[in-house]
Amino acid sequence: MPLSGVPLGKTKGAADLARVQPRDDTHFVEAAWLYYHDGLNQNEIAERMRISRASVVNYLSEARARGWVLVHLDSDVFCGHRLAAELCTVYGLAEALVVPDDPVDPDGTAASVARVTRAAADWLPRLLEPGDRLGVSWGATVYQMAQQLPNTPVPDLTVIQLLGSRPAALGFAAEACTSMLAQRLGGQCINLHVPLVLSSKALRDALSDEPVVHDQLRALATCNKTVLACGTCDADAHVVRSGILSAQSMADYRAKGAAGVICGRLIDGAGQSVVADVEERMIGVSLDQMRGKDMALLVAAGPGRAEPAQAAIKGGFVTHLATSTRVARELLEMKT
Structure with a gap:
């Protein structure tokens, strides 16, 4: 129903x-x-x-x-949307899910974002199979989706944190996104127990070589499916608010072509890497490791999300897209 x-x-x-x-x-x-x-x-x-x-x-x-009633969104309804079909044709996606924007939310902000994350939360379990290894990105969108995920155990599922931890007063640290998804999906959770950004490259290299961390990094390289968001490159970007990049640095990288952020790493409009100075001190999945997955679900909702979503799709990071009508239309307009 x-x-x-x-x-x-x-x-x-x-x-x-x-x-x-x-x-x-x-x-x-x-x-x-x-x-x-x-x-x-x-x-x-x-x-x-x-x-x-x-x-x-x-x-x-x-x-x-009490959990006696579970309200389920039938994702097939939204996958059959005309805009969803157009997105798949134009961008070569395997599937797309397009959710109507909230009519009383003219700017496409909180209410419409909540609709998309809710729909994505109901869709994700249907995209998983026993034995999958699901890599999890971070950010407000992924965390909100994880909060709304129904308890849907997937046999022999492993859920893996894709990037190191960062103090997150905003409440959606990478380890929180991963552990919540693992709990709702009944999967084994592999957290990456290291900081995302170290003070020097030498320290990053030394910590990455530690046996426990080395095993965790090897595990994230084995993911066959991912769920992610692609952040914006403006002054309010997640990587700016979390202190990974300054607002001025972000403006400089934006001028060099940066259009989106995947797991803390910058990409341009074609989905290619824009290498930031901080990357040599980061511990987490590489952009190359994020490409070519069996299934990669991008959750894109809210103002300014069309440009980074397009960059992520062009870069080969996305097979499945959950978004709103507003972002879907913007993506189609940008393609023509």
């Missing part, structure tokens, strides 16, 4: 919770069954169960909170 969400009312406070404690769990189950399987609305359920509509709202909310 393709749904983008169910209006289950406001978050319950302590007083509400006290009022809705049922005599047993059958009240929750009955309300959920009538709503999701029988298609009754909340007023009809209230009349059927002889309770208030507010109680119905609370019962449904509690059923979802």
Whole structure:
């Protein structure tokens, strides 16, 4: 049943919770069954169960909170979108998923991004198979997608952190993205237990040669599938906010052609490397290691994401794209 969400009312406070404690769990189950399987609305359920509509709202909310109800977005609906077909034809993608922008979100920001990450979260498990080794990028988009991923165990799955760690007051460090995805997918998690950026190349080389780190780096090179975002190259870019590059350095690299950021590394509009000085001190996946995967899901949503998305596709980093109608149209306009 393709749904983008169910209006289950406001978050319950302590007083509400006290009022809705049922005599047993059958009240929750009955309300959920009538709503999701029988298609009754909340007023009809209230009349059927002889309770208030507010109680119905609370019962449904509690059923979802307990994990008894999983709302699934049927990705086939969005993959069949006309824009999705055009993107596949024009850019040579295996599949694309295009989600309508939120009509009350004219700038394509938070609400529309949440729609895309939700749809991508429902799509990802269907792109995985037993025995896959999934490499995970970082950033707000990937973290938000991981948060919305349904619990969908994939047998013999390994989930691997693609780049070292960086202090992230913003809440979406690489290790957090990887561990959350591994937990939701029931996979073995391999974190890269090193800083992303070291103080010198010599220290980077020495740490990379440590047996434990060497094994972790070898593991990330074996990924056959990836999930990633491609960041912008403006003053508000993730690599600027996290202190990897200064705003001035980013402006300089932008002037040299930088159009996107994949796993902390810059690419130009054709998807080729724009080598930043900091790269010789970084520990993580190389751009060459990110190309040519069996499946590489790029999640692209929000203002300014069309240019980096196009660069990532041209560079061979993407086989599958999850995006919004706004970004899809921009990508098609840029191609012509």
